[in-house]
Amino acid sequence: xxxxxxxxxxxxxxxxxxxxxxxxxxxxxxxxxxxxxxxxxxxxxxxxxxxxxxxxxxxxxxxxxxxxxxxxxxxxxxxxxxxxxxxxxxxxxxxxxxxxxxxxxxxxxxxxxxxxxxxxxxxxxxxxxxxxxxxxxxxxxxxxx
Numbered sequence: 222x223x224x225x226x227x228x229x230x231x232x233x234x235x236x237x238x239x240x241x242x243x244x245x246x247x248x249x250x251x252x253x254x255x256x257x258x259x260x261x262x263x264x265x266x267x268x269x270x271x272x273x274x275x276x277x278x279x280x281x282x283x284x285x286x287x288x289x290x291x292x293x294x295x296x297x298x299x300x301x302x303x304x305x306x307x308x309x310x311x312x313x314x315x316x317x318x319x320x321x322x323x324x325x326x327x328x329x330x331x332x333x334x335x336x337x338x339x340x341x342x343x344x345x346x347x348x349x350x351x352x353x354x355x356x357x358x359x360x361x362x363x364x365x366x
Contacts, residue, residue, distance in 0.1 A: 239283040247334035254311040
């Protein structure tokens with residue numbers, strides 16, 4: 222049909238939200254949280270186990286080859302494994318926590334992926350701040366006398 226736009230096509234929207242491995246990892250992290258009482262995966266092994274449990278057709282729709290899950294954890298820009306902040310809590314109202322970090326990036330900028338489907342290129346100072354700000358807090362033990 223002339224003049225019609227497919228901008229509201231759910232398939233196109235899904236593809237746009239998952240164009241890069243960084244976006245895919247952040248979105249899968251959020252999906253993990255929604256199925257696990259808003260807790261992030263404890264470690265890479267738990268996260269990969271979760272991803273392997275997803276229907277292969279669904280993975281394919283978001284640009285992931287189900288036979289190549291390990292490649293998902295590599296940045297297309299710098300060819301290095303992502304640094305991922307495990308154990309980050311989320312909540313039902315949404316979260317904008319940074320969880321996926323390029324290791325070396327491109328020049329003096331590195332990409333960071335957030336739970337709210339955003340990604341941002343940041344300098345070293347902001348990168349360090351975002352990385353340390355997302356560190357899970359270790360509960361303080363109460364000292365009784």
